[in-house]
Amino acid sequence: MTDLYENQRAMRRMRKQAMDRGVIAILDVGTSKIACLVLRFDGPGRFREADGVGSLAGQSSFRVIGAATTRSRGVSFGEIDTMQETERAIRTAVQAAQKMAGVRVDHVIAAFAGARPRSYGLDGAIELADSTVSEADVARVLASCVVPDFGQGRQALHAHPVNFAIDHRSGLIDPRGQIGNRLAADMHLLTIETSVVQNLLYCIKRCDLELAGLASSAYVSGLSALVEDEQELGSACIDMGGGATTLSVFIKKHMIYADSVRLGGDHITRDISQGLQVSPQKAEWIKTRHGGVVATGMDDREMIPLGGETGDWEHDQRRVSRSELIGIMRPRVEEILEEVRVRLDAAGFDHLPSQKIVLTGGGSQILGLDELASRILGQQVRLGRPLRVQGLPQAATGPAFSTAVGLCLYSASPQDEWWDFDIPADTYPARSFKRAMKWFRDNW
Amino acid sequence: MRKVKAPADAPRRDPAPSRVAYRLERMWLTPFYRRLFRVGLPCAAVALAVTWYFSDEGRRSQITDAIAEARRSVEERPEFMVKMLAVEGASEELSGDIRALVPYEFPLSSFDMDLDATREAIEQLDAVAGAHVRIRPGGVLLVEIEERIPVLVWRKRDGTLLLLDDTGHPVAPLISRGLRPDLPLVVGRGSDTPAAVAEARAIYAAATPLAGRLRGLVRRGERRWDLVLDRDQVIQLPETAPAAALERVIALDEAEDMLGRDLAVIDMRIPGRPTLRMAPGAVEEFRRIKSLEIGGSNG
Numbered sequence A: 001m002t003d004l005y006e007n008q009r010a011m012r013r014m015r016k017q018a019m020d021r022g023v024i025a026i027l028d029v030g031t032s033k034i035a036c037l038v039l040r041f042d043g044p045g046r047f048r049e050a051d052g053v054g055s056l057a058g059q060s061s062f063r064v065i066g067a068a069t070t071r072s073r074g075v076s077f078g079e080i081d082t083m084q085e086t087e088r089a090i091r092t093a094v095q096a097a098q099k100m101a102g103v104r105v106d107h108v109i110a111a112f113a114g115a116r117p118r119s120y121g122l123d124g125a126i127e128l129a130d131s132t133v134s135e136a137d138v139a140r141v142l143a144s145c146v147v148p149d150f151g152q153g154r155q156a157l158h159a160h161p162v163n164f165a166i167d168h169r170s171g172l173i174d175p176r177g178q179i180g181n182r183l184a185a186d187m188h189l190l191t192i193e194t195s196v197v198q199n200l201l202y203c204i205k206r207c208d209l210e211l212a213g214l215a216s217s218a219y220v221s222g223l224s225a226l227v228e229d230e231q232e233l234g235s236a237c238i239d240m241g242g243g244a245t246t247l248s249v250f251i252k253k254h255m256i257y258a259d260s261v262r263l264g265g266d267h268i269t270r271d272i273s274q275g276l277q278v279s280p281q282k283a284e285w286i287k288t289r290h291g292g293v294v295a296t297g298m299d300d301r302e303m304i305p306l307g308g309e310t311g312d313w314e315h316d317q318r319r320v321s322r323s324e325l326i327g328i329m330r331p332r333v334e335e336i337l338e339e340v341r342v343r344l345d346a347a348g349f350d351h352l353p354s355q356k357i358v359l360t361g362g363g364s365q366i367l368g369l370d371e372l373a374s375r376i377l378g379q380q381v382r383l384g385r386p387l388r389v390q391g392l393p394q395a396a397t398g399p400a401f402s403t404a405v406g407l408c409l410y411s412a413s414p415q416d417e418w419w420d421f422d423i424p425a426d427t428y429p430a431r432s433f434k435r436a437m438k439w440f441r442d443n444w
Numbered sequence B: 001m002r003k004v005k006a007p008a009d010a011p012r013r014d015p016a017p018s019r020v021a022y023r024l025e026r027m028w029l030t031p032f033y034r035r036l037f038r039v040g041l042p043c044a045a046v047a048l049a050v051t052w053y054f055s056d057e058g059r060r061s062q063i064t065d066a067i068a069e070a071r072r073s074v075e076e077r078p079e080f081m082v083k084m085l086a087v088e089g090a091s092e093e094l095s096g097d098i099r100a101l102v103p104y105e106f107p108l109s110s111f112d113m114d115l116d117a118t119r120e121a122i123e124q125l126d127a128v129a130g131a132h133v134r135i136r137p138g139g140v141l142l143v144e145i146e147e148r149i150p151v152l153v154w155r156k157r158d159g160t161l162l163l164l165d166d167t168g169h170p171v172a173p174l175i176s177r178g179l180r181p182d183l184p185l186v187v188g189r190g191s192d193t194p195a196a197v198a199e200a201r202a203i204y205a206a207a208t209p210l211a212g213r214l215r216g217l218v219r220r221g222e223r224r225w226d227l228v229l230d231r232d233q234v235i236q237l238p239e240t241a242p243a244a245a246l247e248r249v250i251a252l253d254e255a256e257d258m259l260g261r262d263l264a265v266i267d268m269r270i271p272g273r274p275t276l277r278m279a280p281g282a283v284e285e286f287r288r289i290k291s292l293e294i295g296g297s298n299g
Helices: A002-021 A055-061 A083-101 A135-143 A194-206 A217-225 A228-233 A265-276 A280-290 A322-347 A369-377 A399-412 A429-443 B019-029 B031-054 B057-075 B092-101 B115-123 B194-206 B208-213 B242-256 B280-298
Strands: A023-029 A033-041 A062-071 A107-112 A118-127 A154-166 A169-172 A182-193 A210-216 A235-240 A245-251 A254-261 A303-305 A319-321 A356-360 A381-383 B084-088 B128-136 B140-147 B150-155 B161-165 B170-174 B185-187 B214-220 B224-229 B234-236 B263-267 B275-278
Touching (some): A023 A083, A083 B019, A118 A135, A118 A254, A182 A194, A194 A210, A210 A217, A217 A235, A228 A235, A280 A322, B031 B057, B084 B092, B115 B128, B115 B140, B150 B194, B263 B280
Parallel strands (some): A023 A107, A356 A381
Antiparallel strands (some): A023 A033, B150 B161
């Protein structure tokens, strides 16, 4: 666990450094596209970190000065499988964004969707030494959480203290200074596969960049696509990406559950490609241009030319009706949404007071998706777009960029995580020496 | 008919930069290198070229020659040439001296003249109180002189004569007393201080009634004056208010014709106790006359 502390703290230090230098890059490594944004921290909120989160949730402190996307290569299911290809793609995106920004970026905060995230709810409790809760007590209660054995080759990515309770009062955000006898904490721990992180780290190192932070795509797209009262009252954000669909559940402005379904828009494209016997590029074009999930009578008459470059007249002149296309797409979309439903049910989403569901990500742009989703997931479904941040180009305001924008918000004001608290004082050697002194004084 | 065009579904060309290109681009975006390439290297190149060009002796002298030539051609334009010297406010003799003192051969460019040095050289002359030297339009070097006006003739110990102005500054040597009979004569060391000159002039002004008999003033011990008349009569004046003492003597003279008598010295050094010294023969004469009077009355 100390190793994890060290890693995460090193990343936090790096982020601080980048903030001091004023420029940081955001990298969303997705299956279908890699997006890179360059942020400049020079707004009014830059030096106000002591006052907590600045105005506009910290957004006023930064400005997007460079943005670039490139077609992703070598990534599948949100995980890197061909390192050289991915490295090249990251290089392309970073270089284009740097060029637009006109500054060199050295620090990068990255997010990815895959790596099989798994959520754990942790809790711990301590008896308070003196009746007032101090910072050391908070650190102690967090350290007392029982960490489950999450298996070999996995590591913690996020560990948010979600809730504090003193005696019988629960739902405290900040227990410091309060009076009681027993302090309890609930924590949400998200683990991922170490190998995926290492691959990403290696790619970023090869691009001469320093990793200043790592976030789960599920978490950050929730940050950008959910509005404040949805985060407060309880909602799920479903980010339909290219290779994986991630879902995160928020309540009281904390993420309490995250998961990922290894199905996404690329599978729909592959279905079209196989079903209509066209190239994947053509299938992608047909999907974005004519795709949909709810068929009407009109769709039988709308014929889509499939085209082709084979030279065979009959083959190149094929046409398909839109309802046929919908017939191919709909089962796959239904499958994805049902898979999401299963995960949400497993997480106990239906016990939340409000069950708002927000669909975002590139896949959420399929026509008629909200209607289909409300049949499968429940009535309170809406399509979410990322928050508007300053300086973001128009091309990067679509739902496909909710992860990138969420990362911007995350980098501006990251939530306190486990490693941001003090290491419990009783692990310090100085403390044990002090205790030895106390023992001597008591007994002699 | 199908239109021939690039297929809409062709993937966007988005080639990845090579590692080297990527690194170079990042280097270029680093402010230090950017400044180095944009400012540092051009400056260094120019400096190098200039150094190389000037490393050759021949080129250096060629350039200095060209500069000197250009300078000369400007300086020697007729607008800057000075053709003559004019001296204003000086006597004939003094202006001759000044002309001899100005070291320039006319015509000469005004750039080659050092007017301040010329002025200082002219002001070194005793007869010159102050001088202005300037170049008047039309190519004239104009020297305006403020001459010293002699007010006294000073006979020095070795017998040479010197004219003094009202500050005691020497003006010019005098060959013979007869050349300036209008100026009073003073003798003795310390006669050329401004205070002494002022006193001497005041005494002379007071001595107007004695003008015909006046021979000169003698400075005694660098502190007071003796007024010397003909027949070797001396009026010894006090240190303070000598003119007033002299006026008392003149008043006595007018009342009693004192100076017409055979007196050698009238001592006014202590104003409250004027003393007379008779000439040596006069004492004998006085005694003889006295004895005659006594003898006559007796016998």
